[in-house]
Amino acid sequence: MGRMIERRHEDNGTRSRALYSPCGSYRYGLERVWRETPGPLLLWVMLNPARADERRNDPTIERCQRRAQAMGFGGMRIANIFAFRAPTPAELRRAEAPVGSENDALLLRWHAEAGMTLAGWGMHGGHRGRGAEIAAQLTGAVHVLGLTKDGHPRHPLYVAYRQQPRLWHRPDGPAAG
Secondary structure: OOOOEEEEEEEOOEEEEEEEOOOOOEEEEEEEEOOOOOOOOEEEEEOOOOOOOOOOOOHHHHHHHHHHHHOOOOEEEEEEOOOEOOOOHHHHHHOOOOOOOOHHHHHHHHHHHOOEEEEOOOHHHHHHHHHHHHHHHOOOOOEEOOEOOOOOEOOHHHOOOOOOOEEOOOOOOOOOO
């Protein structure tokens, strides 16, 4: 791995870690652990980082954390198909280099270490073909909370808690197993 800036924070028994580019424009990974011995972590693979950091959740991360806790995980990690920090898809589209140099290596390493990988980048995953590109690189089992009309994994912010993860049978990706 190249150079990343790691920032940590602990609050109310939750340990957090965030990995950034030296310039701060990219967040490569976010981790929240709420159990002393967490066991395997849930990995969320979403579109791009917005406002969440090592100290605070945004609405998406809050919902992901609640779902991970309800599923019995002791912690979660967030990786994205784009690491550029932007609060809206429109701002993400304007970025010249939205992926980030360290993004794919961290995403794939965290996927290999995960207890479960849950994809949820939503309809904007079609930007620059990234959704399909990452789906093809994720080996083994990947889960989703549903698919958009274009076949992208639904974003967790817009899925009811009662919807349980299901195995994603990727049309062009590797066989699940």
